[in-house]
Amino acid sequence: MGTLNRRQFIGTIGGAGAFSILSGKASKADEPKIKVGIMGLGGRGRFLTERFVQRPDIEITYLCDVNNRRYAYGREIVAEYQDSQPKLTQDFRDMLNDPDVDVIVNATPVHWHALSTIMACQSGKDVYVEKPLSVNPWEGLKMVEAARKYKRVVQVGCQTRSAPYVQKAMEYVQNGHLGAVHIASVYQVVDWKNNVHNAEEEPVPEGLDYDLWCGPAPKLPYRPGYWFRDKWDFNVGSIGGDIFHQVDLARYILDVSFPQSAFSSGGVYHFNDGREIPDTISTHFEYDKLIYKIEAAIWAANFKKIPTSVRDSDQFPDWEFTSTKIELYGTKGFLRLGRQGGGWQAFNEKGEIVAEEYGRQADNIHIANFIDCVRSRNLPNADIEEGRRTDLLLHLSNISARVGNKKLLYSPDSNNFKNLEEANNFLRRKDRAPWLIPDKV
Amino acid sequence: MNMEFVKRWILSGIFLFYTSLAFSQWLDINSISIQSVMTEEGGPVIEITYTLNDQNITQGNPAYVFIRFSRDNGQTWSLIDHAFLSEEGIGVIQSGGIKKILFWGTGEMAVKNPLFRIRGIRMAKIPGGEFIMKSFPAGGKDPSVSERPSNILPGFFMAINETTISMYVDFLNEMGKDGSGWNDRMVNEKRCGILQSGDEGNFQYTIIPGRENYPITYVSWYDARNFLNWCGLNLPSETMFEKAFVGGIYLDGDEKKSLSNTNPERKYPWGDEVPYQAGIYRCNYAGEEDGYPNLAPVGTFRKFSSPYGINDLAGNVAEWTLDWYSTTYHIGLDGFRMIRGGSWLAEPFACDAVSGATQFPIKESSIMGFRGILLK
Numbered sequence: 172m173g174t175l176n177r178r179q180f181i182g183t184i185g186g187a188g189a190f191s192i193l194s195g196k197a198s199k200a201d202e203p204k205i206k207v208g209i210m211g212l213g214g215r216g217r218f219l220t221e222r223f224v225q226r227p228d229i230e231i232t233y234l235c236d237v238n239n240r241r242y243a244y245g246r247e248i249v250a251e252y253q254d255s256q257p258k259l260t261q262d263f264r265d266m267l268n269d270p271d272v273d274v275i276v277n278a279t280p281v282h283w284h285a286l287s288t289i290m291a292c293q294s295g296k297d298v299y300v301e302k303p304l305s306v307n308p309w310e311g312l313k314m315v316e317a318a319r320k321y322k323r324v325v326q327v328g329c330q331t332r333s334a335p336y337v338q339k340a341m342e343y344v345q346n347g348h349l350g351a352v353h354i355a356s357v358y359q360v361v362d363w364k365n366n367v368h369n370a371e372e373e374p375v376p377e378g379l380d381y382d383l384w385c386g387p388a389p390k391l392p393y394r395p396g397y398w399f400r401d402k403w404d405f406n407v408g409s410i411g412g413d414i415f416h417q418v419d420l421a422r423y424i425l426d427v428s429f430p431q432s433a434f435s436s437g438g439v440y441h442f443n444d445g446r447e448i449p450d451t452i453s454t455h456f457e458y459d460k461l462i463y464k465i466e467a468a469i470w471a472a473n474f475k476k477i478p479t480s481v482r483d484s485d486q487f488p489d490w491e492f493t494s495t496k497i498e499l500y501g502t503k504g505f506l507r508l509g510r511q512g513g514g515w516q517a518f519n520e521k522g523e524i525v526a527e528e529y530g531r532q533a534d535n536i537h538i539a540n541f542i543d544c545v546r547s548r549n550l551p552n553a554d555i556e557e558g559r560r561t562d563l564l565l566h567l568s569n570i571s572a573r574v575g576n577k578k579l580l581y582s583p584d585s586n587n588f589k590n591l592e593e594a595n596n597f598l599r600r601k602d603r604a605p606w607l608i609p610d611k612v
Numbered sequence: 613m614n615m616e617f618v619k620r621w622i623l624s625g626i627f628l629f630y631t632s633l634a635f636s637q638w639l640d641i642n643s644i645s646i647q648s649v650m651t652e653e654g655g656p657v658i659e660i661t662y663t664l665n666d667q668n669i670t671q672g673n674p675a676y677v678f679i680r681f682s683r684d685n686g687q688t689w690s691l692i693d694h695a696f697l698s699e700e701g702i703g704v705i706q707s708g709g710i711k712k713i714l715f716w717g718t719g720e721m722a723v724k725n726p727l728f729r730i731r732g733i734r735m736a737k738i739p740g741g742e743f744i745m746k747s748f749p750a751g752g753k754d755p756s757v758s759e760r761p762s763n764i765l766p767g768f769f770m771a772i773n774e775t776t777i778s779m780y781v782d783f784l785n786e787m788g789k790d791g792s793g794w795n796d797r798m799v800n801e802k803r804c805g806i807l808q809s810g811d812e813g814n815f816q817y818t819i820i821p822g823r824e825n826y827p828i829t830y831v832s833w834y835d836a837r838n839f840l841n842w843c844g845l846n847l848p849s850e851t852m853f854e855k856a857f858v859g860g861i862y863l864d865g866d867e868k869k870s871l872s873n874t875n876p877e878r879k880y881p882w883g884d885e886v887p888y889q890a891g892i893y894r895c896n897y898a899g900e901e902d903g904y905p906n907l908a909p910v911g912t913f914r915k916f917s918s919p920y921g922i923n924d925l926a927g928n929v930a931e932w933t934l935d936w937y938s939t940t941y942h943i944g945l946d947g948f949r950m951i952r953g954g955s956w957l958a959e960p961f962a963c964d965a966v967s968g969a970t971q972f973p974i975k976e977s978s979i980m981g982f983r984g985i986l987l988k
Contacts, residue, residue: 214948214970243898243930243958244969247979250957251797377961 205545207274208233208266208296209257210287212241215301216278219328220245222538223276224252229542231257233266238379261380263287267294274545277301278328281412282388282405285310286608288325288555292317293612297324297545299538302415303407304555304562306388309599310608311559311566312586317612318555326541326551327558329419331510333540334533340508340515341424343526348517349501353460357421359414359467360474361494366409368398369444387606401446403573404600408448410467411565413495416510419553419561421463421497424508428560430456430463434578435571441470454568465568482512485529570597637776637825637910639675639732640665643710646728658715662701662730666708669734673921675705676769676986677732678844679713680786686727689786691844692717704735704769704986731782733771733843733984736856736920739865740767740988743855744876747952747966763851767865770848770856771983773910773923774931775839777804778824780831783839784817791815793838795976797830802906803978804830825909827929827981833949833973836932836982845984847934850968852985853952857881857926857965859919873919879964881918881925887960895927897960902927907956926963929981930955937970947973955979 207229209220216236224231234245234257242259249257258265266272267290275291277284277300285305291298298318304327305311318325331337344352372392375381381393388404399405400412407415422428437452450470456463474494481488488509490496495510504525508515514530537552544551563581570588571579574597580590588594602608643663648656660679669675679702680689692715694703701711742764780793784806788794790813798804805820831839833847840846848856858878864871875883880894887894893902894916904912911923918925925931930951937948948970954963957979971980 239959240962240967241969243955243962243979244971244977246898246957247955247977250978376966377964378959 202228202546204228204230205273205542206230206232206271207276208235208263208269208272209245209276209278210235210263210266211278211280211301212236212238212245213278215328216276217244217248218534219276219278219299219301219538220248222534224249226538226542230255232271233258233260233269235260235263235266237261237381237384238376240376240378262383264290267291267296272296274299280384280399280405281407282306282399283386285314286387286602286606288314289317289608289612292321292323292325295321295323297541299326299328299541300555300558301328302419302558302562303411303565304558305566306404306406307598307600308563308566308586311562313608313612315556315559320612322548324541324544324548324551325555326537326544327553327555327561328537329416329553329558329561330532330534330537331416331420331512332423332533332557333537333552334512334530335536336512336514336528336530337420337423337508337533339528340506341426343517344424344499344501344506345426348504348526349499349506350503351460352425352499352501353462354500355421355425355461355463356498356500357414357417357463357465358496358498359410359417359465359469359494360471361413361469361476362472362474363409363469364441366397366469367442367444368396368401368446370394370396370398385603387600387602387608389603398445401448401450403447403597406448407562407565407569409469410449410452411569414465414467415561415565417495417497418465418564419557420508420510421499422561422564423557424497424499425461425463427458427461427463429581429583430458430564430567432457432578432580433564433567433571434576435568436576437467437572438576441468448569449572452568452572454571456564456567465564477509477511477513482530482532486514487516487527487529488513566597570594573597637733637773637779638782639669639677639734641677641730641732644728644730654716658717658726660701660713660715660728660730661710662713663710664705664708664732666734669705669708671706672737673772674735674737674769675708675732676735676771676843676845676984677702677705677711677730679715680729680731680842682727682729685725689729691842694844704988705732731843733779733845734773735769735986736772736918736922738765738768738770738852738856738920739860739863739867740765741860741862741866741869743858743860743873745851745854746858746877747850747854747968764866765851765855767988768848768852769986769988770852770920770922771845771985772917772921774827774929774981774983775836776824776910777806777819777826777828780828780839781806781817781819783842784815787838787842788817789813789815793831793835795830797976797978800830800978804828826907827910827924829907829929829978829981830976831932831981832976833932833971835976840982840984843984845986847932847982848985850933850935850950850952853925853931853933854965856920856922857918857953863919880916881922881965882916887926887963895924895954895963896956897927897954897963898957904956925953927954927958928956929953930958930967930969930979932971932980932982949973951980 274297375393435454437449440451451468454465477488497508499506506517512530512532516527519525679692682689696717698714699712701713798806805823810816859873862869896904896908930953933950935950951969
């Protein structure tokens, strides 16, 4: 495939190209449209709105954002593809109480993912929720509980799990072509040195319900920017927010879930802006005869994420300087895989390429899988439990660093740490009333 | 100087062309005459005279005039670099009437009978000086960086109106023969109403009658830049946009400081009154009550322009700016650009001075357009 010009490129990411993929498994004509409420109209929310609204079996009935300055951009997207106008609200509870909504697309900041997903399940809505799932392990558990108790379909937005090239990599590894894989390296080494968080406090802008934005997290003085991404009460960090995808893919390909131990080295090495969550971290998870490593930093010169021109083409990335890759070391071979449509290549003991697959991004396939499951009531590709298990690895990595880079033994049965009581303090946050996640969902 | 007439062209086709465009935001430029004259020692020079038929052109509200020429009988056109031009009829023009331009690039064109197209845009002058910036611009860096760009800007000129559909179609008919700059959403008669005909390599564009004076939409950041490059203009930075919106501390600039801005922290271009107060509608925001369920012709709400007389900064279409936006997850990759201002789908209060959004530069939206600026 040659180089796309700009307008062809638009087609691949949002226009007719996307529509043809979405239409592949369109619903029967006599099936009613699934009614969708969008929660969060930031960049990701608008992206998902555009993908959902292009499906012929979908109607967007609600647009919700605590900042109603964002309405216009969401409305504009919907107006391009459907005649009916969605209702607008700042308070997501309006959507939950409305029978005209079947599905919530949850593209809120991370500190809202858990509670709003739980409340949506309680209201009988299915949920497509963005990653990372939660601020702490307890939130993830309660999300799963709610999904199961109320029999809801909850898909996590780790879309590359639905990519055909990833499924083929999983089959290749699981069929033993690499032999025994004893080491897996998952990378998130990027150059985000501009990511600093020292904006001063400001009055809350008109149109933003800041109290509702804070929700279950502490209500700190308003500051513009994305400072909250590196605060423990709000997020899993700039690293965790993005490496979720690779961590999930490696877990999927290797078919592993709960590690026997987690041991991190890391901290805030580069930035001096009041952030709490490490900007540099290396974590070793021990599984049965497998060391699963995370190598992550957000200040590293030279490293870039896979360019958009590579993601949807028959090209492989520049592996050496690719930020978001996975490497699997086996007794018979070696495999490297790129997220976001980067594809994969496998090498034999002689260093020869013996298998490879170009990649494509999989947002549309992932959404289609979700809609199929909403109708069939089957578990989706990235069911909430799978997302919760990936999320847990990020929490274990962070908590190990948070207690001073100590090795932790986590029990998935009792959902706590067996060897260090101090670490158990970080399993759950004290939520801000009235936004409390109930013990019994 | 010993002047000698060599040749004289009267470009009647161009004359008609401009009379038809006067309606749709190009300024009324007519009576164009072009003649080649011989200078005493510098060889031939083309002397272009035209009439800028607009008595409202002043020092504070000047015209920006640019010339494009073709040396292959109208097949291709190029902007003439101002370095090749002299006299008072090019660039920023501060009064109407008969204007003259000397084009010194005649050496290479003497045998080709060049064609010229002269276009003008009504501008507002924004004098240099301090203003109070309230939004948090993201120009090329993370929005949480505490350092804000200087609130002191050099002087610049900004188009009084958003770029119109007819101006853009004029551009397409010169530069869009291969389809570039056009997309099929532009056919939408409630938005653009631009029709494409002909074959690739020779596409032509027409406007559904009545749409000429509406702002162009469905233009990407690249389309906006290409149009403005075609004119010799640029997009405003976020800082420029906001200063044009609220006005400087002194409306005549820091050099004079004789005309204070009575409300330098105003919420809207006209002041602090909300867009719908007391049955008066001050801009085109979401809904039908302002009289416009969709787009409005540019300048419809000119009674409620900015302190410099600039129209529609608050509503109608949000506007592309030059500035990058970078976030934790997207630095250097997706190339987000900043949009400023409200739109016909925005809540009324979201038409204020701090409203903005991020967009992929490839985004083509029915609520986004643009206008040009020129640094002094």
